[in-house]
Amino acid sequence: xxxxxxxxxxxxxxxxxxxxxxxxxxxxxxxxxxxxxxxxxxxxxxxxxxxxxxxxxxxxxxxxxxxxxxxxxxxxxxxxxxxxxxxxxxxxxxxxxxxxxxxxxx
Amino acid sequence: xxxxxxxxxxxxxxxxxxxxxxxxxxxxxxxxxxxxxxxxxxxxxxxxxxxxxxxxxxxxxxxxxxxxxxxxxxxxxxxxxxxxxxxxxxxxxxxxxxxxxxxxxxxxxxxxxxxxxxxxxxxxxxxxxxxxxxxxxxxxxxxxxxxxxxxxxxxxxxxxxxxxxxxxxxxxxxxxxxx
Numbered sequence: 001x002x003x004x005x006x007x008x009x010x011x012x013x014x015x016x017x018x019x020x021x022x023x024x025x026x027x028x029x030x031x032x033x034x035x036x037x038x039x040x041x042x043x044x045x046x047x048x049x050x051x052x053x054x055x056x057x058x059x060x061x062x063x064x065x066x067x068x069x070x071x072x073x074x075x076x077x078x079x080x081x082x083x084x085x086x087x088x089x090x091x092x093x094x095x096x097x098x099x100x101x102x103x104x105x106x
Numbered sequence: 107x108x109x110x111x112x113x114x115x116x117x118x119x120x121x122x123x124x125x126x127x128x129x130x131x132x133x134x135x136x137x138x139x140x141x142x143x144x145x146x147x148x149x150x151x152x153x154x155x156x157x158x159x160x161x162x163x164x165x166x167x168x169x170x171x172x173x174x175x176x177x178x179x180x181x182x183x184x185x186x187x188x189x190x191x192x193x194x195x196x197x198x199x200x201x202x203x204x205x206x207x208x209x210x211x212x213x214x215x216x217x218x219x220x221x222x223x224x225x226x227x228x229x230x231x232x233x234x235x236x237x238x239x240x241x242x243x244x245x246x247x248x249x250x251x252x253x254x255x256x257x258x259x260x261x262x263x264x265x266x267x268x269x270x271x272x273x274x275x276x277x278x279x280x281x282x283x284x285x
Contacts, residue, residue, distance in 0.1 A: 073269050076136075077176040078183060078261070082169060082190040088255040089186070089262060093225065093269040096247035 071095065127276075128197035129181040133157050136268070139175040139183075146171060146191055150204055153180055159202055166193065166206035179268055185261035189213060216254040216262050225250045225270055229283065232266065235259045238281055245270060245285035 071094060078089040137156055141149060146169045154161040157180050169191055175183050188194055192208045214235050220228055225248040232252075233240035236259030248270055254262050267274050267283065275282045 074177045076178045076182075076265050076269055077174060078178050078186055078257075078265070079174040080171060080183070080186045080190050081173070082171040085190060085256065087186050087190055087257050088253065089182070089257045089265060090251075090253040091262070091265045091269050092251050093266075094222065094249040094251075 128195040128202060129184055131197055132159060132180050132184070132202070134179045134181070134268070136177045136179050137175060138177065139173065141174075142172045143170050144172070145169070146187070146193075149173065149187065153184065154202075156180065160200060161204060162198070162201045163204040164206050166191075178265065182261050182265050182268070185258055185264065189215070189258045189261070213258040213260055216257045216259050218252070218254050220250060220252040222249050222251060224248075225266070225285065228252060229263070229266055232259055232263045233281070236263050238263060239279060241280055241282045243282070243284040245272065245283065248285060 073093045073095070076089070076091045078087070080087045139152070139156070141152070144152075146166070147163055149171065150161050150163045153159075171187070171190065173183065173187070184195065188208070189212075192206075194205045194207060194209045196203045196205065214237065216232070216235060220231075224246060226242045226245040228250045229242055229245060230240060238260065250266060250269075252262065252266065266272075270285050273284050
């Protein structure tokens with residue numbers, strides 16, 4: 001997922017702009033890519049996420065605010081490796097009483 | 107084989123269910139498990155023990171896997187295992203049957219990272235990829251972090267339902283979700 005598709009995805013998720021045909025196409029690209037997963041995707045996702053966090057930290061000069069631990073659900077972690085093919089799923093939810101200011105932007 | 111197991115009941119919650127989903131009949135209490143290089147049959151035996159459910163596992167070619175599960179319901183793990191091992195499930199009487207062959211239509215997989223997104227928008231996105239019709243009530247105030255790599259879209263969707271504490275009813279194939 002490159003910066004463009006990440007931006008389109010974030011915009012579509014946040015409702016900042018209506019989901020355009022271009023955005024829909026990009027989301028379809030993401031979906032179609034995942035139907036034929038490649039091993040390099042995991043490293044790419046991690047690399048993009050790490051780069052985004054680094055850029056955000058550098059641009060702000062300080063780490064993003066971190067909500068109190070009890071505002072977040074615990075991470076749900078599911079990892080399965082079979083024949084060198086690995087699945088990773090991590091999900092957590094911030095509930096309404098929580099701060100919502102630690103959004104990561106491209 | 108090196109196997110480490112910790113199974114911890116964390117909390118109960120309202121869980122999704124569907125009449126045509128064999129995994130919907132499983133207990134929904136989240137568990138923690140970590141297993142390394144274990145035969146698939148051993149994992150299914152373990153899950154049978156943890157869930158108190160009878161598993162009828164068809165003899166398949168030997169496969170080993172490693173897995174780590176934290177605060178997740180068994181159904182999410184079994185969905186991922188089925189996708190990775192190429193196995194499918196059915197529910198017969200009070201048995202969960204594990205078949206060697208995958209379903210004819212492979213489930214779309216996700217390779218995506220979402221940071222602090224509104225829950226309703228994230229749910230709709232994942233449901234679109236999973237080709238699961240969805241009607242959402244609420245879920246506008248919660249925000250979701252999601253990282254998925256080679257994850258069946260249905261498993262990711264179910265994980266989000268669980269984390270949101272949402273109630274889910276399937277009516278004519280449409281998932282009605284309420285936060």
